[in-house]
Each structure stands twice: as C-alpha cells, then as structure tokens.
Amino acid sequence: MVNRTGLVQYVADGTTLDYVGGLEILKRWLIERRKLFQMRDQLSADIVPKGVLIMGISGCGKSLSVKAIASTFELPLYRIDMTEIFSGRHGPPESAFAQACKILEQISPAVCWFDELEMAVTSSESAGEQGRMFAFFLTWMQEKTRGLFVAATANRIDLLPAEMIRKGRFDEVFFVDLPTDDERVEIFRIHLQRRGVDPSKFDLERLKRFTKGWTGAECEQCVVSALTTAKLEERDLTDDDLLNATATIVPLSKTMKEQVDHIREWAFERAVRASPREVVR
Ligand SMILES: Nc1ncnc2c1ncn2[C@@H]1O[C@H](COP(=O)(O)OP(=O)(O)O)[C@@H](O)[C@H]1O
Ligand SMILES: [Mg+2]
Structure with missing residues (x-):
C-alpha cells in the first residue's frame, strides 16, 4: 500500500x-x-x-x-x-x-x-x-x-x-542553528568515527577555529574530502589533510549570508533553540 x-x-x-x-x-x-x-x-x-x-x-x-x-x-x-x-x-x-x-x-x-x-x-x-x-x-x-x-x-x-x-x-x-564551536568538534568526531578513524588522534580544537559558521553537512564534507586525499596517496589521514580540506569549502553562511541571517533573526523570537547558545570564551 x-x-x-x-x-x-x-x-x-x-x-x-x-x-x-x-x-x-x-x-x-x-x-x-x-x-x-x-x-x-x-x-x-x-x-x-x-x-x-x-x-x-x-x-x-x-x-x-x-x-x-x-x-x-x-x-x-x-x-x-x-x-x-x-x-x-x-x-x-x-x-x-x-x-x-x-x-x-x-x-x-x-x-x-x-x-x-x-x-x-x-x-x-x-x-x-x-x-x-x-x-x-x-x-x-x-x-x-x-x-x-x-x-x-x-x-x-x-x-x-x-x-x-x-x-x-x-x-x-x-x-x-549553525553548530557552535563545541558542536562542530562533536560533529567532526562523529563523522571520523563513522568512517573508522579514531578522532582522538586529531587536533579538533584547531579545526574548529577554521570552520566557524559551517553547517554539519559541511563538516562532514570536509572529512570526506580529507579522507579522499589520504586514500589516493595510500596513507593514513593527517591533521593537515583536514586543515587543507577546509580551504576547499565555501560555507553556505558565506554564500547565502543574507538568507542565513534572515532565518536566524526570524527564529530568534519564534522558536526554541535546539542547542544551547554559543559560549563566548
Ligand atoms: N548535527 C549534526 N551532527 C552530525 N551530522 C550532521 C549534523 N548536521 C548535519 N550533519 C551531516 O550532514 C548531513 C545532512 O544533514 P541533514 O540532516 O540532511 O540537514 P537538513 O537540516 O538540511 O535536513 C547529515 O546526513 C549528516 O551526515
Ligand atoms: Mg532535510
């Protein structure tokens, strides 16, 4: 049916x-x-x-x-x-x-x-x-x-x-909303793990500084792209592969900045946030 x-x-x-x-x-x-x-x-x-x-x-x-x-x-x-x-x-x-x-x-x-x-x-x-x-x-x-x-x-x-x-x-x-710094670290961890890579071996704290404003899908794309590079060269993934991959991705929050800002503004008073606010450190 x-x-x-x-x-x-x-x-x-x-x-x-x-x-x-x-x-x-x-x-x-x-x-x-x-x-x-x-x-x-x-x-x-x-x-x-x-x-x-x-x-x-x-x-x-x-x-x-x-x-x-x-x-x-x-x-x-x-x-x-x-x-x-x-x-x-x-x-x-x-x-x-x-x-x-x-x-x-x-x-x-x-x-x-x-x-x-x-x-x-x-x-x-x-x-x-x-x-x-x-x-x-x-x-x-x-x-x-x-x-x-x-x-x-x-x-x-x-x-x-x-x-x-x-x-x-x-x-x-x-x-x-766009994931916070800590959420991106978690997202990177999940996607590395899902592909059989031990996330504890990578400097995700550094990676998060280069991925501000990224969506979860973009973080995943970065992992996939870095892994592709490593596999092509028949070696294990490195921190540099991940960092280099960040340079190849232009995030939606840049290309569609106005629309993203508009959605955030709209949601601000009308919906419950799915995550806690970003902690400013
Ligand atoms: N918060 C997240 N945690 C883990 N992976 C995520 C997250 N957000 C996005 N992704 C990755 O990006 C992909 C696309 O996200 P999706 O849930 O389809 O986005 P949308 O909000 O547009 O429905 C997911 O399948 C997942 O692999
Ligand atoms: Mg969807």
Whole structure:
C-alpha cells in the first residue's frame, strides 16, 4: 500500500541520537517525549505527544534528527513526499495530502515525517489551495490517532502560514542553528568515527577555529574530502589533510549570508533553540 501510491515512503534507516552532534536541548526533549508517547494509552489526550516542528538552516541536522526520532521511539519511519503531493499525479494537492494522511492512519504506530514543508508554499499552487492544505493538515494533527508522532521539517519556516507555529499545534517548534564551536568538534568526531578513524588522534580544537559558521553537512564534507586525499596517496589521514580540506569549502553562511541571517533573526523570537547558545570564551 505504501509503495503503490508513492505518497508515503517507508524510510529504512538505522540513525540513532548518537549520530547527531550537538542539539542537546532537542535530544533531551525527545527522550522525555518518548516516555510520554510510550505511555500514550494511559494518558489524557492533551499530554500525549502529537508532533514536533524542526526548522532551521539547511545541512544542520534536521533530517538526521527525524531519522533518530524513529529509532529513539522504536517506531518505523514514513516520509511524506511533498513533491509527490504537488506532482498532480494524485489529483489536486489538497486531496493528495488527505490521501497520504489516510494511509498514515492505517500504518500507525509510526513516526510520520513531512519533509521540507515549505515546498507547499514555494510551489506554483494558488494561495487558496495552499491555505486549505495547511488548514487540513493542522486539523488532522489535532484529530489523528494517538499512535502517530508527526515530525515536520522546514528550511524556510518564515514562508509558512503563521498558524503553523501557534501554540498547541505542534508540541514544540525547534530552531536548528549553525553548530557552535563545541558542536562542530562533536560533529567532526562523529563523522571520523563513522568512517573508522579514531578522532582522538586529531587536533579538533584547531579545526574548529577554521570552520566557524559551517553547517554539519559541511563538516562532514570536509572529512570526506580529507579522507579522499589520504586514500589516493595510500596513507593514513593527517591533521593537515583536514586543515587543507577546509580551504576547499565555501560555507553556505558565506554564500547565502543574507538568507542565513534572515532565518536566524526570524527564529530568534519564534522558536526554541535546539542547542544551547554559543559560549563566548
Ligand atoms: N548535527 C549534526 N551532527 C552530525 N551530522 C550532521 C549534523 N548536521 C548535519 N550533519 C551531516 O550532514 C548531513 C545532512 O544533514 P541533514 O540532516 O540532511 O540537514 P537538513 O537540516 O538540511 O535536513 C547529515 O546526513 C549528516 O551526515
Ligand atoms: Mg532535510
């Protein structure tokens, strides 16, 4: 059923919270919600976790975190493809969306992931259609079965209707910012380890000074690029490989500075930070 429509895809992925660097506030919150979610049949409806909205800068771990939610909650993960919804292959977006929600009800319990929600706004649909779709979504969020935990992600939440973030819709709205110095060290450590390299052998404190303003995805890219150099020369990775790789990456926070600043400013008063603020030393 899931594969036939293409609207809802099963995501097989073993990502756990250990793969996510930083975002400590979000992680702590998720672990608390897991407990409540598992007790859902004994709780009154207003306490049962309904879902979370995670917004923020591209490449900083939103999708990664959603994958980790599913394994934390010990539930299967289903992704709702917004491009498919707007493709016209399933009728008007509104009814395609309703159809996807109906499928989800049948596969509960599960985590359902509405990825890149702002696609609904940047697509060519009329404002009226978009409005109806979001209204439907928010109503469904309130009425859906208890067995579904919704994880919605957006890079540009500022493009979405204000109702989306109004209290009581989602249990919480988190803002995932560029990683802090300490978070980048953790992210480097995770990605070295995942590739079989012992991170304790590297000067990550020095590396963090050269990677200010980088996203998690850029840190990963740096590790991959440095490892590629080392492998080509058939030797072990060195600190210099990592440092040299930093010079080849131009971070999004530079190339898209205005957009990144805008998102940060927007989120500042409207969302809960997923990580503690940078400690100025
Ligand atoms: N906080 C992080 N910790 C570890 N890896 C990260 C982090 N942020 C990004 N990455 C790496 O970058 C990749 C892309 O990040 P992703 O979660 O897809 O970003 P987005 O916020 O755009 O959804 C991830 O799969 C992961 O490998
Ligand atoms: Mg993403």
